[in-house]
Amino acid sequence: MKRFKAILCVVGSEGGQVAALERAVSLAENNQAGLTVVTVAPGRRLFGKGEPDAPDPDQLHDAVVDAHATMLESMVKPHRQRLEITTRVLQGTPFLQITREVLRRGHDLVLKDPEAQDFLAGLVGSDDMHLLRKCPCPVWLVKRDENEAYRRVLAAVDVDDCYPEQELRTRHHLNCEIMELAMSIALADFAELHIVHAWSAIGEDVMRGGFLHRPEAEVDAYVNGVRAKQARAVEVLIDEIGQGQSQDALEYLKPQKHLVKGRARKEIPLLAKDIEADLIIMGTVARTGISGFIMGNTAEAILSQIDCSVLAVKPRGFETPIALDD
Numbered sequence: 001m002k003r004f005k006a007i008l009c010v011v012g013s014e015g016g017q018v019a020a021l022e023r024a025v026s027l028a029e030n031n032q033a034g035l036t037v038v039t040v041a042p043g044r045r046l047f048g049k050g051e052p053d054a055p056d057p058d059q060l061h062d063a064v065v066d067a068h069a070t071m072l073e074s075m076v077k078p079h080r081q082r083l084e085i086t087t088r089v090l091q092g093t094p095f096l097q098i099t100r101e102v103l104r105r106g107h108d109l110v111l112k113d114p115e116a117q118d119f120l121a122g123l124v125g126s127d128d129m130h131l132l133r134k135c136p137c138p139v140w141l142v143k144r145d146e147n148e149a150y151r152r153v154l155a156a157v158d159v160d161d162c163y164p165e166q167e168l169r170t171r172h173h174l175n176c177e178i179m180e181l182a183m184s185i186a187l188a189d190f191a192e193l194h195i196v197h198a199w200s201a202i203g204e205d206v207m208r209g210g211f212l213h214r215p216e217a218e219v220d221a222y223v224n225g226v227r228a229k230q231a232r233a234v235e236v237l238i239d240e241i242g243q244g245q246s247q248d249a250l251e252y253l254k255p256q257k258h259l260v261k262g263r264a265r266k267e268i269p270l271l272a273k274d275i276e277a278d279l280i281i282m283g284t285v286a287r288t289g290i291s292g293f294i295m296g297n298t299a300e301a302i303l304s305q306i307d308c309s310v311l312a313v314k315p316r317g318f319e320t321p322i323a324l325d326d
Helices: 019-031 057-079 094-105 119-123 127-134 165-189 204-208 216-242 247-253 264-274 297-303
Strands: 006-010 034-041 085-091 109-112 139-141 152-156 192-199 256-261 279-283 309-313
Touching: 006 019, 006 094, 019 034, 019 057, 019 109, 034 057, 034 094, 057 085, 085 094, 094 109, 094 127, 109 127, 127 139, 127 297, 152 165, 152 264, 165 192, 165 216, 165 247, 165 279, 165 309, 192 216, 192 264, 204 216, 216 256, 256 264, 264 279, 264 297, 279 297, 297 309
Parallel strands: 006 034, 006 109, 034 085, 109 139, 152 192, 152 279, 192 256, 279 309
Antiparallel strands: 139 309
16 A cells, blocks of 8 residues: 655645545545645735835734745644644745745645636646646645545556657556556545556557558558557556455455547546546656656646646656745
8 A cells, every 4th residue: 555654634724625635634544644835925026115004014014924834824723633743834936935844844645626617627737736736746736626535546557569669668657656556545535546557559540541451451450459469558557456455455445447549638538527536646757857847738738728637647656846945
């Protein structure tokens, strides 16, 4: 089972959004992990000199930070009898300060309420998207009105083998991370586990069209062979991850496999809506070793279409372009 040791939960300054906090508390209990809950206040530089009769900028800034601290304490107080919780008010641009908090204190998971009630409208171009792109540890955006326990967890993997050897290894590690998280969460919530892989048969359109025009039976055999190869790769991945699970857990999970033909950016969001997934777990970057290399276009396209909670995972060796401030 996937274990976390240092969980960071981010709550909004307005208070009231408790879905991420409640899940963070439960995760910390189940993992015997440390839990830090933070909120982000405006930085001091935003409180510039105002009009002659305006409040003193420093006093106004301090009052705002105090208000954030009071709100934060009121949110965590009901949970303090369950476990020890550290609270902290960060100051500045949210995604920068959250990422720096991860770097500074070694958090291995961030849970956060989405910025906007309208999840899709508020994601693209937002602080949340910056966090999904650049935070070095997994980021779990918890939809505000989600069910207390998930019913269906969807793990999106990529088992294609048409990549350079080093990238294949990176993608394999990422697939394993996604699967381990998905199995752990599905077991904890007694949820259905769904696994999706989007595939295509390269050159099928050309083979069926006028440029090459092969017999239909020949093209069908080729396409079926590609699908069978992809299905075997998914089974191998499941078997590999299953070796770390108990037999009872595997028998309970019985993951439902979805090999969807077409582009991942289109087919995965459609499947998530069709099965009414509560959580989708996916990778956001598949290459490493390049500082500042951020989310791929496919991942961004998928994230811009889903309306469930999302757990975004980076591969081993990912380097965030954000540096610690002085």
